[in-house]
């Protein structure tokens with residue numbers, strides 16, 4: 091094994107160790123080693139900026155652009171999980187095609203000159219159906235997932251071995267000249283370990299040894315695993331690993347952060363999740379100031395949970411709030427402010443990797459963290475103000491520095507501030523949705539799903555069957571059917587009184603039909619999956635059919651004993667009959683898995699011909715109905731989305747491909763749908779006549795469905811005159827920080843994407859403007875020439891850089907003299923020969 095570990099780690103804080111560390115590097119072998127200070131890749135000690143991008147969450151056509159943007163964002167590592175359940179949907183049958191092409195993805199990352207962290211799991215959580223475990227694993231006799239249960243270990247070892255072999259055969263490990271520098275086994279096991287007692291302890295030890303035994307010659311990691319085996323590096327997941335991580339569990343392991351959440355994933359019912367650029371850059375700067383050498387953004391690009399790939403209740407859109415949004419567009423300022431942070435940290439690289447760390451208290455909540463060494467290692471400092479309300483001035487080595495509240499300034503030479511986490515030098519962008527001109531001539535036809543009643547071909551049991559084990563994930567849907575015979579005497583005499591049906595369900599939702607008529611729906615949520623449904627019903631004398639369509643929204647992905655989770659209808663009662671309450675729980679139940687439309691692939695061109703489509707009547711759409719139309723690809727090449735806000739719940743297919751579950755009727759506490767708009771990758775479209783199929787479970791307004799194009803052509807900048815100049819002007823030569831401009835001053839930098847140019851300056855004010863991108867307003871003072879000056883710098887340009895300089899904007903000094911100035915700009919980017927009209 092080549093897992094060389096420096097035995098010098100303990101001595102790092104002494105000067106001797108600084109020299110010796112450099113030597114280790116000179117004689118290091120090929121592949122990846124590590125010591126207390128950092129990973130060492132092919133002999134090189136490095137700072138690593140990593141971002142999670144999951145291959146199944148975007149079509150391969152999008153990968154090159156995402157990887158290019160990741161690289162431009164300053165990343166040098168891409169982290170991905172391996173998704174067992176999509177690769178082995180049926181035991182022994184494998185799929186590595188299309189967006190499941192793992193090898194192609196890893197190779198493409200390598201060809202963009204980026205490294206890879208491969209998190210094999212094979213349990214991955216990841217808001218992914220069943221945490222990545224194949225559902226067929228549930229059926230293996232006597233299996234206990236994630237414990238020292240022989241059947242589980244056997245399957246886990248076989249899959250892990252297969253993936254590692256696949257990587258080795260393609261020479262993808264760093265030791266073979268490939269891009270993979272780290273692999274992960276298991277995932278956040280600490281959070282469940284206690285539930286498995288000694289079986290958990292034995293399992294995690296076994297898992298570490300099994301992985302190491304596969305001889306990848308790159309290190310293995312376990313995240314959130316304080317007791318990781320000696321040969322495996324434990325790493326931190328969280329938001330503030332600079333403060334929450336207890337550190338590596340061995341003296342010669344580096345400090346690595348595998349999941350630094352850029353936002354929070356969302357389940358239906360959740361409000362928008364916000365994590366500000368200021369907060370995440372503060373946390374990362376803090377981590378690197380405390381000997382961190384690798385951080386990973388989870389997610390850097392989240393993408394889309396196509397089809398039925400999410401875990402319970404998770405939205406289709408995944409980490410849209412990440413630095414690259416669901417459509418592949420950089421979300422500024424998060425994207426740009428992180429890119430600038432990476433540049434600032436790279437200017438400190440030598441000091442961080444070879445210097446001696448020390449801490450200097452500079453006042454209450456004020457601190458300097460310094461790395462110093464000899465010669466070109468030089469000196470780098472992080473000055474931090476941890477107070478959340480007030481700016482502070484600190485004196486550091488004879489110079490005064492202003493630190494905004496809760497911020498860190500980075501000084502790569504211990505003198506020059508090149509970056510502050512609170513002063514955002516990068517641009518902002520606002521996302522716009524535009525109704526497509528070409529695509530919205532939608533003419534709908536419909537087919538109603540037949541509401542089934544008990545028949546002999548169906549599975550019959552006394553009680554309603556457990557949902558997960560009956561569908562085996564072949565469908566979200568399971569029909570529960572029974573019949574109830576009532577005498578005239580049983581029914582209430584008054585017309586205004588009706589019997590009430592009560593259904594207790596373990597989740598996730600249900601639609602109830604009596605004698606084929608839809609009577610209502612009920613659902614749980616991610617935190618309370620069980621629910622009870624009650625509704626007045628109309629029963630006729632004689633036989634009545636009760637048909638309940640149960641549905642799940644993804645298998646669970648977290649917690650212990652996943653193989654024992656339950657869902658579906660449990661108890662059914664009818665109250666208010668003259669003979670009393672009738673308990674139907676043991677009444678004899680018939681079951682049918684899936685909808686007819688699904689089972690006959692109604693969403694494909696071929697399958698759709700097997701149905702008789704009729705025209706759609708005006709008015710709200712009825713429950714449990716399939717809708718069909720076609721549309722031409724929207725104009726231009728901006729990303730495409732579909733507005734589903736007026737519909738309720740179901741699924742959308744484009745040319746036979748599912749773009750995921752929609753659930754617009756599930757409102758957040760703010761009264762808005764958690765997700766009203768759904769991504770249709772351009773790669774799914776052909777120029778003309780794209781087949782669009784919508785399954786609507788509860789009813790909605792079809793007229794509200796619109797095909798949209800998505801852009802971030804509104805870009806802005808807000809720069810204060812005390813901000814540091816853009817970090818890009820600095821470079822480092824022989825330990826000295828130099829600027830490539832004569833007078834380093836702050837500038838507003840605006841850059842259009844995709845060869846667009848600035849066609850309009852919507853707002854420009856040097857003074858004290860207020861508001862934010864898309865909503866700027868003049869303040870009390872404004873240099874009158876602001877608009878003209880900015881137009882001169884920016885109009886017609888693909889990018890522009892406007893100095894925040896009073897000699898340009900305020901020669902006479904008349905603009906609120908004495909108070910600090912800010913320059914705010916908003917522009918619109920578009921293709922030159924397209925007539926632009928701002929959408930803000």
Ligand SMILES: *[C@@H]1O[C@H](CO)[C@@H](O)[C@H](O)[C@H]1NC(C)=O
Nearest residue numbers: 231232233234238239240241
């Ligand atoms: C089932 O698993 C348990 C614990 O892993 C083991 O002790 C037991 O022998 C197994 N039983 C069978 C029938 O394989």
Ligand SMILES: *[C@@H]1O[C@H](CO)[C@@H](O)[C@H](O)[C@H]1NC(C)=O
Nearest residue numbers: 241243244245246247248249
């Ligand atoms: C795992 O692989 C071994 C060796 O190829 C094989 O004998 C065994 O049956 C496999 N186990 C499972 C559960 O597939």
Ligand SMILES: *[C@@H]1O[C@H](CO)[C@@H](O)[C@H](O)[C@H]1NC(C)=O
Nearest residue numbers: 333455457475476477478496
């Ligand atoms: C910084 O402040 C936060 C609360 O805002 C606190 O949790 C954290 O421990 C503080 N860190 C230091 C180093 O004082």
Ligand SMILES: *[C@@H]1O[C@H](CO)[C@@H](O)[C@H](O)[C@H]1NC(C)=O
Nearest residue numbers: 358359360614615616617618
């Ligand atoms: C989930 O449902 C329960 C029970 O109705 C409710 O108390 C809780 O607030 C809901 N949680 C969310 C996140 O919607």
Ligand SMILES: *[C@@H]1O[C@H](CO)[C@@H](O)[C@H](O)[C@H]1NC(C)=O
Nearest residue numbers: 155727728843844845846921
């Ligand atoms: C931008 O222009 C370059 C050079 O003309 C071209 O290669 C590239 O494809 C264009 N990119 C886009 C997104 O239009």
Ligand SMILES: CC(=O)N[C@H]1CO[C@H](CO)[C@@H](O)[C@@H]1O
Nearest residue numbers: 326327328329330331334354
């Ligand atoms: C390890 C860690 O820091 N976990 C924290 C991540 O952030 C959430 C809040 O979003 C905390 O609840 C966790 O404790």
